Amino acid sequence: xxxxxxxxxxxxxxxxxxxxxxxxxxxxxxxxxxxxxxxxxxxxxxxxxxxxxxxxxxxxxxxxxxxxxxxxxxxxxxxxxxxxxxxxxxxxxxxxxxxxxxxxxxxxxxxxxxxxxxxxxxxxxxxxxxxxxxxxxxxxxxxxxxxxxxxxxxxxxxxxxxxxxxxxxxxxxxxxxxxxxxxxxxxxxxxxxxxxxxxxxxxxxxxxx
Numbered sequence: 001x002x003x004x005x006x007x008x009x010x011x012x013x014x015x016x017x018x019x020x021x022x023x024x025x026x027x028x029x030x031x032x033x034x035x036x037x038x039x040x041x042x043x044x045x046x047x048x049x050x051x052x053x054x055x056x057x058x059x060x061x062x063x064x065x066x067x068x069x070x071x072x073x074x075x076x077x078x079x080x081x082x083x084x085x086x087x088x089x090x091x092x093x094x095x096x097x098x099x100x101x102x103x104x105x106x107x108x109x110x111x112x113x114x115x116x117x118x119x120x121x122x123x124x125x126x127x128x129x130x131x132x133x134x135x136x137x138x139x140x141x142x143x144x145x146x147x148x149x150x151x152x153x154x155x156x157x158x159x160x161x162x163x164x165x166x167x168x169x170x171x172x173x174x175x176x177x178x179x180x181x182x183x184x185x186x187x188x189x190x191x192x193x194x195x196x197x198x199x200x201x202x203x204x205x206x207x208x209x
Contacts, residue, residue, distance in 0.1 A: 101199035
């Protein structure tokens with residue numbers, strides 16, 4: 001896995017991980033492509049004129065992301081995919097703590113990207129999937145400041161409430177697969193508890209003792 005691909009280009013356009021969740025509940029019944037289109041419009045509205053304020057206040061930035069993303073991102077599904085086979089050995093307490101820590105880590109890692117959002121640099125490609133299936137991919141092209149065009153694909157899963165986002169693939173590198181490789185290697189070297197505690201420490205999560 002090319003970790004630098006996620007850490008480099010991904011940091012610059014990591015806000016795109018959030019877009020599939022930035023829609024009103026009434027829009028969840030829309031097609032996958034329409035959901036992404038509405039998401040971009042809402043993103044522009046929410047951050048316009050507030051970038052400097054959000055840049056200076058990380059707590060407010062995280063809160064804004066959490067407010068919009070949390071109800072619209074299938075964090076449980078994404079976290080279980082990241083754990084892979086390790087989910088079978090995890091207790092309910094470990095699983096819940098990992099889900100919370102994984103989600104918080106994702107928000108913190110990609111928060112800066114939201115401040116670089118530019119609606120005009122994103123092109124949504126024509127949807128060629130089958131939206132009757134439970135999982136689909138919506139493809140986009142992002143043009144960076146240096147003119148480089150970066151493919152960004154969104155993995156969406158259909159739930160009773162409608163479409164929810166669970167993964168993003170940047171230049172062929174899936175966030176879920178990349179993070180799973182890192183986490184699984186760390187679990188093998190230490191333990192699931194150690195991984196959870198590290199993520200909680202890094203994101204400031206306080207757990208009851």
